[in-house]
Amino acid sequence: MENNKIRVALAGNPNVGKTTLFNAITGSRQHVGNWPGVTVEKKSGTKIYKGYEIEIIDLPGTYSLTAYSMDEIVARDFIIEEKPDIVIQIVDASNLERNLYLTTQLMELQTEMIIALNMCDLALERGDKLYLDKMEEILAAPVVKTVASRNIGIEELLDKVIEEKNNEQYHGHEIGYGDEIEGMILEIEKVLIADQELADRYPLRWISIRLLEGDMNVMEKISKSPASVAINDLLDSIDQEEYEADIADKRYETINAIFPQLCTRCNVKLSKSDMIDRVLTNKYLGIPIFLALMWGAFELTFAFATPFTGMIEIGFTWLANIVADSLQPAWLASLIGDGIIGGVGAVLTFVPNIFILFFLLSLLEGSGYLSRAAFIMDRLMYKIGMHGKSFIPMLMGFGCNVPAIMATRSIEDEKDRLITILVVPFVSCGARLPIYILFAGTFFGRQAGTVVFMMYVLGIAVAVASAKLLRATLVKGKPAPFIMEMPPYRVPTLKTSLIHMWDNGAMYIKKAGSIILLGVVIIWLLASFPWGIEYGSEASYVGMIGHIFEPVMEPLGFDWKITVSLIFGFVAKEIVVASMGVLFGVGDNPEALTQSLIADPAITALSSLSLMVFSLLYMPCVATLGVIKKETGSWKWTLFALIYGVTIAWIIAFIVYQGGKLLGY
Amino acid sequence: MSEITLDTLKPGDLAKITKVRVKGHTRRKLFDMGMVAGSEIELIRKAPLGDPIEFRIKGYNLSIRKDEARQIFVHII
Amino acid sequence: MKRDNRRKMVFALFMGFVYILFGTIQLITGSSKALLNLTAPENLGRFITDVLFIPPDAIGGFVLILMGSVFIYGFVEIHSGREEGIAYVYVGILLSLIFAGIYVLAAVGNILEVYILKNTAFADWSILDDIRPEIYLGFISLLSYLQWKDDFDIEND
Ligand SMILES: Nc1nc2c(ncn2[C@@H]2O[C@H](COP(=O)(O)OP(=O)(O)OP(=O)(O)O)[C@@H](O)[C@H]2O)c(=O)[nH]1
Ligand SMILES: [Mg+2]
Numbered sequence: 084m085e086n087n088k089i090r091v092a093l094a095g096n097p098n099v100g101k102t103t104l105f106n107a108i109t110g111s112r113q114h115v116g117n118w119p120g121v122t123v124e125k126k127s128g129t130k131i132y133k134g135y136e137i138e139i140i141d142l143p144g145t146y147s148l149t150a151y152s153m154d155e156i157v158a159r160d161f162i163i164e165e166k167p168d169i170v171i172q173i174v175d176a177s178n179l180e181r182n183l184y185l186t187t188q189l190m191e192l193q194t195e196m197i198i199a200l201n202m203c204d205l206a207l208e209r210g211d212k213l214y215l216d217k218m219e220e221i222l223a224a225p226v227v228k229t230v231a232s233r234n235i236g237i238e239e240l241l242d243k244v245i246e247e248k249n250n251e252q253y254h255g256h257e258i259g260y261g262d263e264i265e266g267m268i269l270e271i272e273k274v275l276i277a278d279q280e281l282a283d284r285y286p287l288r289w290i291s292i293r294l295l296e297g298d299m300n301v302m303e304k305i306s307k308s309p310a311s312v313a314i315n316d317l318l319d320s321i322d323q324e325e326y327e328a329d330i331a332d333k334r335y336e337t338i339n340a341i342f343p344q345l346c347t348r349c350n351v352k353l354s355k356s357d358m359i360d361r362v363l364t365n366k367y368l369g370i371p372i373f374l375a376l377m378w379g380a381f382e383l384t385f386a387f388a389t390p391f392t393g394m395i396e397i398g399f400t401w402l403a404n405i406v407a408d409s410l411q412p413a414w415l416a417s418l419i420g421d422g423i424i425g426g427v428g429a430v431l432t433f434v435p436n437i438f439i440l441f442f443l444l445s446l447l448e449g450s451g452y453l454s455r456a457a458f459i460m461d462r463l464m465y466k467i468g469m470h471g472k473s474f475i476p477m478l479m480g481f482g483c484n485v486p487a488i489m490a491t492r493s494i495e496d497e498k499d500r501l502i503t504i505l506v507v508p509f510v511s512c513g514a515r516l517p518i519y520i521l522f523a524g525t526f527f528g529r530q531a532g533t534v535v536f537m538m539y540v541l542g543i544a545v546a547v548a549s550a551k552l553l554r555a556t557l558v559k560g561k562p563a564p565f566i567m568e569m570p571p572y573r574v575p576t577l578k579t580s581l582i583h584m585w586d587n588g589a590m591y592i593k594k595a596g597s598i599i600l601l602g603v604v605i606i607w608l609l610a611s612f613p614w615g616i617e618y619g620s621e622a623s624y625v626g627m628i629g630h631i632f633e634p635v636m637e638p639l640g641f642d643w644k645i646t647v648s649l650i651f652g653f654v655a656k657e658i659v660v661a662s663m664g665v666l667f668g669v670g671d672n673p674e675a676l677t678q679s680l681i682a683d684p685a686i687t688a689l690s691s692l693s694l695m696v697f698s699l700l701y702m703p704c705v706a707t708l709g710v711i712k713k714e715t716g717s718w719k720w721t722l723f724a725l726i727y728g729v730t731i732a733w734i735i736a737f738i739v740y741q742g743g744k745l746l747g748y
Numbered sequence: 749m750s751e752i753t754l755d756t757l758k759p760g761d762l763a764k765i766t767k768v769r770v771k772g773h774t775r776r777k778l779f780d781m782g783m784v785a786g787s788e789i790e791l792i793r794k795a796p797l798g799d800p801i802e803f804r805i806k807g808y809n810l811s812i813r814k815d816e817a818r819q820i821f822v823h824i825i
Numbered sequence: 826m827k828r829d830n831r832r833k834m835v836f837a838l839f840m841g842f843v844y845i846l847f848g849t850i851q852l853i854t855g856s857s858k859a860l861l862n863l864t865a866p867e868n869l870g871r872f873i874t875d876v877l878f879i880p881p882d883a884i885g886g887f888v889l890i891l892m893g894s895v896f897i898y899g900f901v902e903i904h905s906g907r908e909e910g911i912a913y914v915y916v917g918i919l920l921s922l923i924f925a926g927i928y929v930l931a932a933v934g935n936i937l938e939v940y941i942l943k944n945t946a947f948a949d950w951s952i953l954d955d956i957r958p959e960i961y962l963g964f965i966s967l968l969s970y971l972q973w974k975d976d977f978d979i980e981n982d
Contacts, residue, residue, distance in 0.1 A: 147780040151773065180806040181782050296776070324775070328768065331779035332786065335806075339786075348807070355977060358912035359919070360802075361793070368895060369796040372920070375888045379927050386931035393942045458811050462797035465813075471800070495773075564774045564816050565800050566781060569809040 089137045089248050094162055094189070095173035096182050097121075097144025098570050100201040104173055104231035105141035108241070112582050114486075116448035117573050118475065119144060120493030123154040125161055132241045135248075140167065143493075146181070148188045149298055152495040159300070163192065163285070169247055170194045171240070176206040176213060176228075177571075179346055183338045186222060187258055191289045197243050198226045204233070205571075209354075212347045221341050223256035232576060257288070260333045264326065267295060271317060278308045294318060295326045356571035360455065369459050376452075380443045381536055384436055385520075391435035399428040417618060418607055422665050426603030429664035429676060430595045430657045433517040438588040440513050444482045445583035449575025453478060454567065461565050467547050468554030470494060470562045473503040477546065480510030481539075482587060484707045488714055496563035502553050504714055505724055508703035509546040511539050513591065514656040518698045521660055522691040525677045534692070542699055545731060594655060602651055602658045606665050619666050639697060639733065640690030640740040644683075649697065655704050689748045693740040701732035752824070755801065755817035757791040763822035764788055770819045778816070782806035789822065829976060830911060834903040836969060837914045840962070841896030844921075847879055847958040848889025855883035878956045889958060892920050915977045918966045925963020931955065 093101045097119030106113055109128030114121055120143070127140045142161055143154035150156040162170060172189055174182040189196055198218070206213060218226045225243045229236030259265065271291035276282055281290070281304070293301040294314065305311050363372055403424045410416040447453060453475050461471025472494050480487035487507050494500040511519075519538050523531040554560070609624040616622040621630070621643065628650065629643025636646045644666050652659035667679040680686055686694075702725050703711065712721040751766055765787045770778055782805050783789070790804040795811075802811040850873060858881045873879050895917040902910025932955035938944045 146777075149776055149780060151777055178806075178808045181808055184780065184782070327776060328779065328785065331776075332784045335782065335784050335787065355915075357792070358909070358915055358977065361909060361912045362895060362898075362916035364793060364795060364802075365898070366794075366796050368891070368898065371887075371891050372895075375891050375920075376923075378884055378888065379924055383927045383930060386927075387934045390934050390937035390942055393938065393944065397942070458795050458800060458802065459797075461813070462795060462799045465799075495777075564777075565811065565813045566774070566777055566816070567811050568781070569802060569811055571809075 087135045089135055089169065089244060090140070090167045091137055091169045091171055091244055092140045092142055092161060092165075092167040093173060094142050094158060094170050094185070095144060096146055096175065096178075096185060097568065099144065099173045099175040099178075099182065100231040101144065101173050102141055104171075104199065104201065104229065104237075105139060107231050107234050107237050109139055112586060113141060114583070115579050116445075116453070117451040117570055117575070118448065118453045119568050119570065120154065120472075120475075120490070121448075123157075123489055123492035125157055130241070133245060135245055137241065137244060145185070147185055148192070148293075149296075150300070153492040162189070162194065166194075168195060169197060169244055171197045171199050171244070173199045173201050173229075173231075176200045176203050176346075177209065177211070178202075180335075180338055180342060183342075184334055187334045187337065190222070190224075190256055191258070191286070191292060193286045193289070195247060196224045197240070197247055198222065198224050199229045199231075199236070199240055200226055201229045201231050203228045203236075204230045206346075209348075214345055217344045221256070221344065258334060258337045260292075260330060264295065264329060264333070267317075267321065267326075268292060271295070271314060274310045274313045274317065275305075275308075278305075278310045281305065281308055281310075292330065295321070295323075296330050297323045297327055354571070356451075359572050360569075363452070363455055364459055373456060373459060378536070380447075381539070382532075383443065384439045384516075385532060385535070388433075388435035388439055392432055395432050395434065399424055399432070403428075414611070417611070418604070421618070422603050422607030423600065425664035425667075425676075426606070426661035427595050427600050429521075429660045430517060430599055431592065433520060433657075433660075434588060434592060436516055436520065437513045437591045438584050440516070441482055441587040442580055442584040444479065445580040446575045447478070448583075449573065449579055451570050451572040454569050457567060458569065465562055465565075467551045468562060469502060469506075469547075469550045470496065470499040471565045472567060473499060476503055476507055477510050477543070480507045480512060482513055484508050484510065484512045484703065485710050488707065488710045491714065498558050498560050499562050501715060501720065502550050502558055504711055505553060505720065505727075506546040506549045508707055508711075508724060508728060509542050509549065509700060511542040511699055512656075513587075514704065515699055517657055517660045519695055521663070521676070522680075522695055525680050526688040526691045534695075538695055538699055541696065541735075545700060545735070549727070549731070595657065598655055599657055599661050602654055603661050603665055606647070606651060606662045610666060625666065635733075638741065639736040640687070640693045641697075642685035645686070645690075645694055649694075649701065652698065653702060653705065655706070656698060659698055687748075689740060689743040692743070693736045696739050697732045697736040699732075700728060700735060702728040750823065751821045753818050754789070754791075754803075754820040754822050755814045757822070757824070759791055759793050761824060762788060762790045763824045765820060765822050767821040768819070769821065770816055774816060778812075778820075781810055782808075783810075783820065788825070829973075830903055830908065833911055833914045833973070834900055837896045837900040837903065837910075837917065840917065840921075840965070841893045841900055843962065844889050844893030844896060844958075846893075847877065847962070848886045848891075848893055850877070850886070851879050851881065851889055851958070852883055852886025854879070854881035855886050857881075878953070878958065878961070880957055882957075885957070885959070888924060892917060892924070895920060911977060918970050921959070921963045921966040922970065924959045925966070928955070928957055928959045928963075932960070 093105055095101050098117065102113045102115050102122050105111065105128065108130050111128050113126055122141060122143045125140055125142050127138055130137045130139060140161065142158040145155040145158045148159050150159040170189060172186055200213065215226050215228065225247060227236055227240045227243055229240060268288060268291040271294060272287045275287050275290060290301055305314060363369060403420055406416055406420045406424065410419060456478060457471040457474045460474045464471050464474055476487040476490040479490055484507055488504050491500045491503045494503060519535045523534040527534045606625065610619040612624055620626060625647050626643060629647040632646045632650065633643045648659045648662040651662050664676055667676055708721055708725060711724050712718065715721065757763060765783060765785050767785060768775060768778060768783060787805055792802040792804050792809060794801050800811045800813045801817055802809055854873060895913050899910045899913025899917060902913060935947065935950060935955055939947045939950055
């Protein structure tokens with residue numbers, strides 16, 4: 084091992100600022116939010132500091148070394164199995180007691196530990212007093228005060244890392260569990276010592292305690308050990324539940340005993356956060372306020388974006404005119420004008436909406452309201468067979484379904500998680516927004532806003548109904564218990580929100596410049612050939628493809644052009660809009676797309692409504708299917724998501740279109 | 749001092765946990781979150797639809813459902 | 826009761842009343858227009874839109890009524906001696922600031938349409954069209970927020 088390399092893990096309870104600290108040290112831009120369970124994977128970064136190469140690993144949060152959900156398993160396995168040189172435990176200074184519980188477990192694991200006392204600003208503001216010297220003495224570990232969100236204490240922390248690295252000896256300190264348990268620990272240790280391999284890997288005392296607590300993970304570790312029979316005999320002789328409770332009691336007792344020496348807490352009877360919550364979770368006002376806030380966010384996404392959308396349109400018109408005037412030969416002008424500018428341009432027009440959408444979502448995440456939404460909605464969610472925590476990924480799904488499905492990792496129960504993964508794709512993501520804006524804007528005039536809002540509501544309704552259906556049929560059982568920390572409200576930092584907005588907005592733009600561009604070129608080619616036909620006519624390849632599927636789609640009110648758009652939209656839903664731009668050949672004037680749509684007799688207000696419904700529901704895009712496969716680990720469920728989506732979409736669009744026709748629209 | 753279950757507290761009531769009768773996985777999870785015998789716990793509020801319930805314990809806010817609260821015994825202090 | 830709480834109580838009553846009144850008008854004019862295609866009689870209608878600047882907007886009306894209810898809730902709580910009632914005044918103010926912000930931004934968007942884009946659809950638009958209760962009532966909230974912003978903690982005595 085080279086001596087100037089240090090591997091440092093950032094561990095700690097959820098939502099204590101691990102990722103904020105990680106970003107502050109390494110300069111990365113990992114996702115930060117004010118709710119427990121933001122980070123679900125380990126992420127690593129490096130920092131060169133005073134000649135050392137420090138590798139920092141940001142872990143998901145965990146309340147203890149017992150893991151319940153996938154993200155916690157990642158954290159636990161890293162700390163226990165990969166043995167980083169140093170573990171920095173980030174401790175929320177405003178919430179010491181519960182945070183120290185993990186500390187007691189890390190101490191038993193005999194990891195080289197540094198404590199970063201984060202959120203010191205909050206503790207100070209409240210009037211708490213923290214006694215660092217005492218803390219270092221009692222916990223036998225260096226303690227550094229930090230305010231990760233303002234880059235305070237970073238250098239001191241890194242200095243300590245280097246100091247600790249060069250200071251080889253481990254200075255341990257452990258909790259005593261009282262005569263009875265200690266006696267048992269000793270007995271188990273005696274048996275375990277026979278297994279040399281195990282003894283080399285883990286501290287025996289730690290294993291013994293975990294066994295007494297009934298830790299499944301450790302049980303598994305020793306199941307292959309020669310000592311396992313003797314251990315099981317020993318464990319059978321005790322009342323395991325009692326031990327489990329006693330051990331936890333003892334840990335908290337120890338914390339209670341030392342706590343007054345570490346900190347004097349100043350109590351505010353009703354903090355701002357409590358005051359806000361009193362209203363936002365009020366019996367009568369809570370749910371209406373939630374709906375009102377959603378409506379407000381929605382209004383803003385549209386109202387404020389329109390002029391910027393207009394500016395982009397003007398830019399593209401200008402570009403298209405230049406292309407049309409000066410490019411030769413004609414096919415090249417058509418490729419660039421009709422294909423690229425018409426297609427990609429149609430998608431890029433909606434960048435302002437996407438930016439605002441992600442900005443608002445980030446405010447929502449940063450404020451701490453997401454946990455309240457889960458709290459308010461748990462009862463309803465429970466009734467439909469989902470878990471309150473599922474509500475958080477569903478709200479995130481408004482931005483993009485892919486990270487939303489990743490976020491389900493913090494849901495503990497496998498079935499709860501599976502259902503959430505399967506219904507998130509019905510939540511209308513940012514990529515579907517352009518479709519609604521284009522068609523609702525074109526055909527519904529002043530009612531456009533309401534129509535678009537109804538699409539969002541429909542998405543949620545289908546998600547909810549599907550969850551209920553799944554619970555009744557394929558994924559039977561009851562949702563698991565709801566145990567969730569409610570973090571205090573915070574004022575979201577502008578920087579975090581801007582970064583979130585920018586990174587996600589940039590992703591949308593990149594997508595437009597890569598996969599959508601590719602799709603557009605392919606559609607253009609298919610629309611231009613075979614040689615000699617009229618561009619985009621029924622005789623082209625596109626026309627042929629469209630005609631093959633047209634019979635299935637006709638009852639929904641779709642002609643071959645829409646059908647083709649939808650087929651390609653499977654890759655990314657923005658392509659539905661892009662291919663409209665290509666097929667209607669309006670590259671030289673984006674605004675004309677609206678006029679061409681109105682002029683086309685095959686597209687009416689009713690069929691455009693049916694089209695919006697169909698695009699909302701019909702299938703998860705390729706990226707979403709990929710992440711469904713990854714997260715469920717099953718082709719069966721992935722295929723199910725695809726087929727189920729198309730079926731539901733077809734049925735509902737059919738009802739909308741045929742029903743509308745019956746009503747005389 | 750009579751033992752009652754956690755779900756029967758009213759907002760603002762302060763109590764001390766005496767026994768956690770929850771079983772399985774959830775039991776340990778609750779321990780990890782600080783719901784051990786001897787902890788002081790205050791009922792802060794119930795969700796708009798009556799469930800889950802938010803408590804203050806160990807200096808932070810934790811919410812759990814009635815089903816679990818029913819199996820946690822406390823006495824009011 | 827602290828003197829300041831009495832003031833907050835009166836403020837809450839006033840704001841609650843106005844928000845609910847305006848919200849109701851907005852809701853009624855909005856939904857009758859959307860559903861029945863009805864508009865208010867000429868004079869009354871002019872008074873509502875040109876003097877009070879209340880646009881017909883059903884959902885917006887619902888939001889106004891909601892904010893009014895939050896204030897009224899606060900009034901009732903403080904009135905019956907529960908100091909925690911100021912929480913409702915605080916959140917009521919925050920909510921009205923949020924919605925004022927939203928409609929100010931929407932107005933800024935329209936201004937851009939007119940002066941930067943010179944959009945013809947906005948030919949007979951005037952800034953007055955974008956003034957609505959959320960904005961001018963939000964302004965009152967802003968003043969009271971500045972006045973009281975350090976005043977919303979309830980300390981243990
Ligand atoms: N006031 C204050 N807020 C902080 C500080 N550090 C982080 N935060 C905020 O705390 C919240 C949680 O931060 P994260 O970095 O996402 O926390 P995490 O520990 O990575 O959370 P998980 O990934 O969910 O486990 C965010 O809203 C941060 O802005 C700090 O030192 N002071
Ligand atoms: Mg994190």
